[in-house]
Amino acid sequence: MPDLGLSVLLKGKNMARLLGGLWVALRISLIAVAISLPLGILLGVLMAGKNRVVKAILRVYLEFIRIMPQMVLLFLGFFGTTRAFGWNISAELAAIIVFTLWGTAEMSDLVRGAIISIPRHQYESSQALGLNKRQTYFYIILPQAARRLIPLSINLITRMIKTTSLVLMIGVVEVLKVAQQIIEANRMTSPNAAFGLYLTVFVLYFLACWPISLLARYLEKKWR
Amino acid sequence: MAVLDWEVIQQYLPLYQEAAWLTVRLGVAGIIFAILIGLICAIVQYFKVPALRQIAAVYIEISRNTPLLVQLFFIFYGLPKIGIPTNATVCGIAGLAFLGGSYMAEAFRSGLEAIPAIQTESALSLGLSRAQTMRYVILPQAASISVPPFIANVIFLLKETSVFSAISLMDLMFTAKDLIGLYYKTTECLFLLVVFYLLILLPISILGSLLERRLRHAGFGA
Numbered sequence: 001m002p003d004l005g006l007s008v009l010l011k012g013k014n015m016a017r018l019l020g021g022l023w024v025a026l027r028i029s030l031i032a033v034a035i036s037l038p039l040g041i042l043l044g045v046l047m048a049g050k051n052r053v054v055k056a057i058l059r060v061y062l063e064f065i066r067i068m069p070q071m072v073l074l075f076l077g078f079f080g081t082t083r084a085f086g087w088n089i090s091a092e093l094a095a096i097i098v099f100t101l102w103g104t105a106e107m108s109d110l111v112r113g114a115i116i117s118i119p120r121h122q123y124e125s126s127q128a129l130g131l132n133k134r135q136t137y138f139y140i141i142l143p144q145a146a147r148r149l150i151p152l153s154i155n156l157i158t159r160m161i162k163t164t165s166l167v168l169m170i171g172v173v174e175v176l177k178v179a180q181q182i183i184e185a186n187r188m189t190s191p192n193a194a195f196g197l198y199l200t201v202f203v204l205y206f207l208a209c210w211p212i213s214l215l216a217r218y219l220e221k222k223w224r
Numbered sequence: 225m226a227v228l229d230w231e232v233i234q235q236y237l238p239l240y241q242e243a244a245w246l247t248v249r250l251g252v253a254g255i256i257f258a259i260l261i262g263l264i265c266a267i268v269q270y271f272k273v274p275a276l277r278q279i280a281a282v283y284i285e286i287s288r289n290t291p292l293l294v295q296l297f298f299i300f301y302g303l304p305k306i307g308i309p310t311n312a313t314v315c316g317i318a319g320l321a322f323l324g325g326s327y328m329a330e331a332f333r334s335g336l337e338a339i340p341a342i343q344t345e346s347a348l349s350l351g352l353s354r355a356q357t358m359r360y361v362i363l364p365q366a367a368s369i370s371v372p373p374f375i376a377n378v379i380f381l382l383k384e385t386s387v388f389s390a391i392s393l394m395d396l397m398f399t400a401k402d403l404i405g406l407y408y409k410t411t412e413c414l415f416l417l418v419v420f421y422l423l424i425l426l427p428i429s430i431l432g433s434l435l436e437r438r439l440r441h442a443g444f445g446a
Binding site: 004063067068069070071072075076079080082083084158162163165166168169176179183191192193194195196197198199201202205206209210213 | 397410
């Protein structure tokens with residue numbers, strides 16, 4: 001049985017380094033999530049609103065962000081803006097900005113979907129009961145929309161975590177890059193380490209995303 | 225803002241065309257396999273086939289909760305170490321199929337499960353056979369529910385092909401990265417990259433929203 005990388009994994013601080021790499025990736029996605037959830041809610045409410053100009057502008061933003069592969073967005077954000085504006089931002093900051101823009105777009109679409117899925121008679125009935133616009137929104141529409149929204153936005157979080165694996169391509173040293181480094185460093189002593197290490201990364205991502213997916217599914221069933 | 229150099233763009237155009245063609249080819253191949261895997265998983269889960277059903281469930285969880293990039297790295301760099309040889313093309317298609325299979329399965333399953341049991345029962349009591357019930361009652365309704373998530377998945381998977389550049393398949397992303405590294409014409413390269421992805425993805429996206437609008441009218445009682 002040739003060594004498939006387990007011993008390399010346990011050697012020195014390798015496992016800790018791998019987890020550190022995972023944390024870099026998670027940190028980027030969590031910061032992006034923390035900014036894009038509130039922003040997305042704001043934009044989503046605006047998109048479900050009546051102002052046509054605002055809606056048209058947001059529509060263009062949303063469609064462009066959603067149709068481009070996230071990798072292209074990363075390249076635009078990291079290489080494109082550097083060239084265009086002449087600034088010099090770190091890859092990690094660029095990744096956070098890009099994922100925030102992307103997450104905001106996705107989130108706003110979810111919010112918009114949740115709000116327009118509330119049937120018209122809910123608005124009409126609450127008006128008939130004498131509630132004003134703000135009361136209708138806060139007591140009738142938002143609580144119902146939130147129920148539909150929360151499982152979907154939790155799913156979005158796992159999507160953002162998964163997508164952060166792409167930051168490798170703009171040179172952020174995250175978990176895959178750390179795995180590569182460890183494999184290269186041990187190329188002579190255990191040439192088959194790639195199997196074990198990439199499997200570990202695979203499992204780590206799974207462990208990071210699975211509980212969140214389960215929570216989303218549980219809430220979806222409970223609140224249906 | 226740098227102004228685009230059209231001569232450079234003209235010079236790069238053939239390279240991008242070739243890369244776009246590769247992207248589409250690999251994407252379509254991967255999506256076809258993904259549809260097959262998805263259909264099998266959905267059928268196995270719908271008819272509650274023992275054992276296979278659990279395998280399908282485990283597969284779906286694993287595939288949905290890991291990024292394609294990590295899957296590809298494992299298939300491309302990890303599997304050869306235990307004696308399974310892979311080349312980049314096969315690996316790309318296999319990775320896309322592995323990822324897409326679960327998404328397609330969910331799309332098909334959500335359609336099948338949305339049809340209430342009363343439809344099956346009524347069809348059977350009208351004297352239709354099991355096969356006829358499936359063919360004339362369940363599938364037409366399930367298909368119209370499955371189409372929007374199906375199209376969304378196709379777009380999602382075509383977008384994910386950009387990850388192929390990491391295992392040195394010469395797709396659009398790889399070409400752009402390569403040319404930027406070689407000639408430093410960043411703006412032009414990125415511009416072409418965006419244009420080509422729009423050319424591939426925009427028609428499907430528009431087709432998807434048209435179909436969705438039509439099917440919403442076709443939906444029963446909706």
